[in-house]
Amino acid sequence: MQLSPASSEQTEGDRAPRFPRLRALLHQRRGFSDTEKTAAALLLIATVLALVWANLPLGSSYDDFWHSTVSLQVGTNTIELDFRSLVNEGLMTLFFFVVGLEVKREFALGELSVWSRAVVPVAAAIAGLAIPAVIFLLINPTGPTSHAWGVVISSDTAFLLGALAIVGPRLPGHLRTFLLALAVVDDIGALGVIAIFYTDEVHFVPLVIAALALAVIWALRFLSFGQGPLYVVFSVVVWVALLASGVQPTLGGVAIALLIPVYTPRRMEVERAAELSRAFRQSPNPAYAQAAVRGLLNSVSVNDRLHTLYTPYTSFIILPVFALANAGVHLSGETLAAAVVSPLTWGVVAGLVIGKLVGIAGITALVKMLRLGVLAPGLTLGRVAGGAALSGIGFTISLFIIDLSIDDPRLQDEARVGVLAASLLAFVLGFALFRIVDRVQPPSRMSLVLARPVDPKRDHIRGPVDAPLTLVEYGDFECPFCSRATGSIDEVRAHFGDSLQYVWRHLPLTRVHPHALLAARASEAAAAQGRFFDMAPLMFAHQDALELDDLLGYAASLELDLDRFEEDMRSSETVNRVRDDAIDAELMDVHSTPTFFICGKRHTGPYDAATLIRELYESGQAASSSVSDLG
Structure with a gap:
């Protein structure tokens, strides 16, 4: 039988645990790893701190800090970014890289390797891009605000996964994988929209350089040594080239991840690693140690190694810093009063909250009804609807497009209030839908009956x-x-x-x-x-x-x-x-x-x-x- 590990509270003696309600809430998210639970808690704390900091009576310290610039000059070429851009376009590239690695594995070896399952999140993501934009344009058909339709197209992957870990179903099944695949397609589509519709000038020479560097990254799989340093060098080339081209450089993180090979350990390589380890044990020396390390690393795919290496950094450092840099929206009385009657604000709210829910849940139901694809076992339309509601949380790309599409500072503030309100409403709506689904079909009732009927073709x-x-x-x-x-x-x-x-x-x-x-x-x-x-x-x-x-x-x-x-x-x-x-x-x-x-x-x-x-x-x-x- 499976043994229950001792709880952390038992090892701490009589001392009461800190934040008991938060710990209890995260402990219930049994389908998520401890890393995801901790990352979700840090993300929530950083979001609250950003809102408090941005609205403290200390002048504009929040904006002043994040608008501080850093620059790197090589000869006559200079790269200059403010702190917020350094987070959103630099550090978040690594986050999207890690997400891309996970999705690449799912498409290559996981449940999304089955086309009938993969087609559902892909179709849902496309609908989740298009329908929010249509709703926004129905509310803002003309005028200076109509160009801001891109604000509502993208979900925020970091906040989506964090919110899912906090308020998602206690037994999430395949829902996280579904939303992760959907979010990556959503991100790629949104970054493509930025490149096409919100980039004033695209420089094609840097784009060619980025494409050539990506081709080299793909070819590195054929090298038997030196892959690590070369991956780093050419990944930096891709990022710098995309930044110089005017295209959102975080797109490079996903592109690089999708080019890195993934495979299950092969017996020959595993046995070779074991032989090298035995040789080192019999005769410990630096040469055998290096050979053993290389053998062990080569026995697992580059995808697996990099995902394991970078996940702690993205979970515990990059995501909280990202939230701190982006969640600080000013909530003055004048701004809120203007937002209440602003078509721009309501367009953003309706597009993100209603558009994402209708687009993702609706196309999922349609694809399933037409039998164009199938949902994984245990992934019900009710759970998809809850995840679709959470997809209305938009921060990074939404706030980024606000700066690109709107020149008037007053309208920018109204749009930002809309993004914040939509994210809060999407969080509450997702929580409510998950609780309704759990009430209609509670886990306690599900545990009494067989979840999946016997299938002679499969069982x-x-x-x-x-x-x-x-x-x-x-x-x-x-x-x-x-x-x-x-x-x-x-x-x-x-x-x-x-x-x-x-x-x-x-x-x-x-x-x-x-x-x-x-x-x-x-x-x-x-x-x-x-x-x-x-x-x-x-x-x-x-x-x-x-x-x-x-x-x-x-x-x-x-x-x-x-x-x-x-x-x-x-x-x-x-x-x-x-x-x-x-x-x-x-x-x-x-x-x-x-x-x-x-x-x-x-x-x-x-x-x-x-x-x-x-x-x-x-x-x-x-x-x-x-x-x-x-x-």
Whole structure:
């Protein structure tokens, strides 16, 4: 069974934890990592500090500070940026780079590698760009404010993910991945709009230089050494060239990330790294140490290495600084009074709050209805609507376009109030929608019934697919309790015969069973060759030997194609299939193995053969005529 780690409060003795309500709120966001929870808290604190600082009776200290400039001069060429631009165009490039790395992995190996799933967030993002602009232009069709339609097109990725971690559903499932992919497409579209409609002058020579540097970055994958320094050098070239061209340089972060290779660890490279490590252990010296380090680094993709390296910096430093630099909107009485009756302010509010919700949720429902794409398991339209509402939070690009599209300082203030009001309303609306969805289908109720019906095309089934009785097990091949339960299951299947279908689904408890995930993928690789229920008993019988070489040995004993077996273990289809089962379990609040569902209802208590047989008889389907004949 999965063990619960000791809480941090228990290790602190009798001392009460600081900010107990905030800690409790973040602790409930169980679908988010500790990094995301902490980053969300820091982002919220920095936002509040920025608002307080900007409205203190200390003159214009906030604006004065962020408008202070720094410059770099090389020969006759000078780069000059104020502090806010340094954050928005410099530091945030690294944030978009990290986001791009994560999305690249999802599109290459994750759930978005399946086109039917990827098409939904892409289509939703496009609608989320277009419909807010249309709504804004309906309210501001002419005049000097009509040119500001770009203010409402973009969501703020940093605030969106932070808000999702704070007020999103307790069990988010695939929602974060959906919104992350949507946000990146949204960012690319918004930055493209800036380049086309809000850039007074584009210099093509720097653009050509940036394109050539991107081509070099793509080609670096073929080098066997020196990749790290070269990635840094040419990434800086891309950023400087885009800045000199007049195009938003943060676009370079996404472009670079999408060009960096990602792949699952290959067996040959992993074994090579192990050999180098053994050589260093036998004869420690600097040459062997460097070789071992290179071998270990080469065994995982550049994408994975860079994502792990830079995520702490973006989460704990860049995002809070970004919020501090951008959230300080002046809220004087005169400005608020003018904003209340301003079509510009209401256009911004309606575009972001209504436009994002209608565009994203509406196109998602349409794509699903027309069967042009599918939502991941557990990702309901209600949850998408909550995420769509949060997408109305707009800061970075919205505030940036205000400066580009509006010359009148008074109108700029009215637009900024609209952005702030829209972000607050979007936050509240998203919170409300998530709570309504949880009330209509609360997690406690979801935990009692099977989240996803049995699918003969996907699930691993023993027995007739049209059997009146169903027994679903969420299990772990390294769990000793699951191994013992196999005897009970055999008895139950023998008792009911063709009246029962038994279904296996994965729930690898990686915290306590380090080989469970690898074993689950091995079972799927065996299933690709029609031998799932032959592979499973071998792994249960040898739970202390589930390393890759052991699994390959079991596959060889079953006379499987080993090259195909190993390739299937690394495939995105296998990774997604195991992850989908685990996310289904999370949605049902299943956190221990084995967990059984009898005819779609969760079983609690003992799972010996007699108990399972009795509950199967007592179920609704057990009363059917086909089962009555068994007596």
